[in-house]
Amino acid sequence: MAVLRQQGYDGASLSELSRATGLGKSSLYHHFPDGKDDMVGAVLAHLEQTLEADLFAPLRGDGPPAARLRAMNRTLDAFYDHGQDACLLANLGIGESSRPFHPRIRQIFARWIEALAAPLRAAGLSPSVARTRAEDAIARIQGAVVLARSLQDSTVFARTLRALPTELLRR
Amino acid sequence: MAVLRQQGYDGASLSELSRATGLGKSSLYHHFPDGKDDMVGAVLAHLEQTLEADLFAPLRGDGPPAARLRAMNRTLDAFYDHGQDACLLANLGIGESSRPFHPRIRQIFARWIEALAAPLRAAGLSPSVARTRAEDAIARIQGAVVLARSLQDSTVFARTLRALPTELLRR
DNA sequence: GTCTATACACCGATAGAC
């Protein structure tokens, strides 16, 4: 996962994946018979599990909406290492949309949007407003990671996370 | 440029660049002796010129601030093909920050931020507020492109552009 | 389940004819 999020699909060579995992190429093919696409699939499956447990479930929880948004922030701050680490979804989703894993990228983003809309509805916002705000918030997070990495300055990432809870709940 | 923005640095093979330009590999090396890095440099130089003329100069112009922001929107809407095309800066900037072209990516983003802050200062915002709003706006644009491409739905891109002028000038 | 050794295609890059 670290190699993929950093180097992207084309940059993540089997040699790099072999080095990073400590397994020889043949061992990788033993575990992932369909090759690199298979490895990407396993990484995305693991990511889905992680996000479901650490991000989506807390968002859908039944606590106060503001607390659920702060929980998202804590998870994201760790996940992106304060804006210093790239986003795997963005790196894989930004390229060609014809890749076999692209539908799964799309689905993960869709689940994130739906999970984030939940606390906004719970705070009294209409379903349509909750949804558009959730989309905009995730776009802001993604853009903040891109810009923080490009500028090599994570200020914009920290500021974006800090502003989100109050702005999302504003009436 | 089209190949690079779509496929990224590692995905943009010389065969693809040869096909896209209609030149053989040797002809490409005649024009770009240092190979792919040289070609990326030329693409970035061309992008800088284009952005300077179509994006930064209009932002720095002396018309009403709102009109300058609307001019940026028109340029971006065409540049990203209504949110359907990837961003070259994002695709090259999201990966390893040790690449030789990364400082130029950083510089182009920095110039964009500075150019966008100008009309905000002209509208009476303090320099520090103008700068942070400019950074946030560019992050939102980048994130909107990432999300629009990942979801294969450009709604979020159109909505982001539409909201920017008034939100940026809000006091 | 891991390894060494290898197959073959494509990579970036070069030589040299025209």
Add this chain to the structure above:
DNA sequence: GTCTATCGGTGTATAGAC
């Protein structure tokens, strides 16, 4: 300035021993 032909290296993927 473009081409064909080719280089050495690396890419993904496989065979087969242990």
